[in-house]
Amino acid sequence: MKILDMKHIKKHFGDNDVLKDISFSVEEGDVVSIIGPSGSGKSTLLRIATFLETMDDGELSYLDKQVVESVGGHAIYKKQLQKEAMHCFGLVFQNYNLFPHFNVMKNIVDAPIRIQKRDKEEVYKEARALLKKMGLEDKEKAYPSELSGGQKQRVSIARALAMKPRILFFDEPTSALDPELTQEILKVIKELADEKMTMVIVTHEMSFAHDVSTRMIFMDQGVIVEETTPDQMFASENERTRAFLGKHHELA
């Protein structure tokens, strides 16, 4: 079953065509890594998939329900379906965006209780389990400002997971972290992959992307240059891909 299906996505900022006719889809259980140089449109693609940005033209479906359709060269959003689709994905930001005035626990449980109106006790129970999984069981009452960057990012992953998304997006989740903390986060994502969580990860961690992904996408200048398995990606004959992967090329 296709969780996400994006077709012919176009987006420009001023004179700059950020996305030029991008199409890709994500099956259940897929772990898709998107790599590419800065400014290639990776983050914009994620932001369009999560409705933080609107596309100019294209089609978008979640769980086979078409949320955006293309009519006469313009993207038309269906508000009601968009609202429903909001529930099937989560996003982990590069800079966490935790709520600083909520403690760790409240950051995780507030939306499930307030928005999803789920049973309070059950949500707390699940949240504790998630924190344990993230190795943060002793940080329940801490405020975000008291945590390290790696801990903050783990809380933000827990916050996204607490909403029980069908697909989880990561927008450069380790870019703000030092190598040691980066490993913490990558370990968590790896565990999620092992549990068959459907994920789309925008990242610059090449070897990690190779290890964790079922599929890799290389983007440059608003187009998808290559989309293939990790092994084939690293063995690519494409000049642009080879140039970008550089020394990582040998990894394959």
Place this chain on the structure above:
Amino acid sequence: MKKVLKLFVMIMLSFTCLSMFSVDAHAKEKVLTVGFDQECPPFGFVDNDKNFVGFDIDLAREAAKRLGYKLKLQPIDWDSKDMELDSGHIDCIWNAFTINGREDKYTWTKPYLNNSQVFVVRKSDKIKSHDDLKNKIVEVQKDSSAEAALESEEHRELAKSFKSMIKIGSYQTALLELEQGSVDAVAMDYYVARYMIKEKDTLTIVNENISKEQYGIGFKKGNTKLRDEIQKTVDAMKKDGTFNKISDKWFGSDVTTKKMTLPQIMYQLLDGMMKSLKIFFFTLLFSLPLGLFVALARMSKNKVIQNITKFYISIMRGTPLMLQMFVVYFGPFYLFNMPSPARGFAVIFAFVINYAAYFGEIFRSGIASMEKGQYEAAQLLGYSSFQTFFVIILPQVIKRILPSITNEVITLVKDTSLAFAIAYVEMFSQAKVIAANQKSMMPFVAAAIFYYVFNFIVAVLMEHCEKLMDYYD
């Protein structure tokens, strides 16, 4: 966002309704509202027991009794006496009110007292005549008969010979300045002067008059019906000796004021204090939430709402609060010929719309300082824009703007004293009134203590609030 705007409109509407209902109750009962300057002993002032007393007050009381009116004594700010009279807040001015020079401005009774304008000087300066005032600094009360006399054609040479002529709000302050030497002479009514310097050995009255004049009771131009009623009664009082009795009581040689102790002064200030507190609390109660709506309207994507709000803010910040109070209080009458709102209501209304503009800009700066990521995270988790604002954004904004809010709140404590402009007798006006009765600076010291303590408490409370929000960075 639409919900927020709806709420905003509803609050504004209920505010307007409130203003309709709280107009001065000119009930069916016959009421005579007498306007007077309560800092003008012995004609009208406040005694040690907080009653309005004085020569004119006694006359008015007796006249009202004889005519079957319920007497309402309304202290006014002398500067706005014409607006008070025109708009019907008061029926007459009965308060050492000089006819000369104002003959055509009011409908007058016949004169009931002969007065003159004189100079009060320090004994030690040995000023005996107008010639001795050459190159001296002379002070007069604004909009008073003494001012009018010195500015008339007749006294042009005399006024020119002064080093300078200063205009000030009250006799009381003028005499204090004279005593401590910053001015050399005060031009004022003979009777008022005689009463006020009775216990000040250092001051004396120059024998040479500036001008002779007569006191009358002034009514709104054309109100001859009420004038005739009062005239008849005053004539009767003169005939049966009541007038003379009252005159002896206030102008006889044995009239003195008992000195009050500081605790007594404080006790008297209590009324004013309560009114200052009332302005303070109601202003905060309404202007803080209103300020939030102002900020939201100011940041609205709708250009019309945005520009209207911008205009409102620029008016509120660009004109004095005192002027805004005049508009709120006198505006309904002058613009729409409608009755004016109650004084207390007008004060609070003006304060609320003024402070809401300032708070609105503070809220706006706080909201603008919030990171975009907070909105995005909330949107991703499914918070509605309403929930995002009140659950995620506002609590953080409040923490950020608390220091600026504290500043405004402290300014508000001090601004409450502006309410005197429409004769709402709060703390500071009350202090001036007692100072007039007591002829001393003590009430101002007491007032200063009050303001300081009040602000001290406010500062401590706000600091406590800041600490409460210190649980996160």
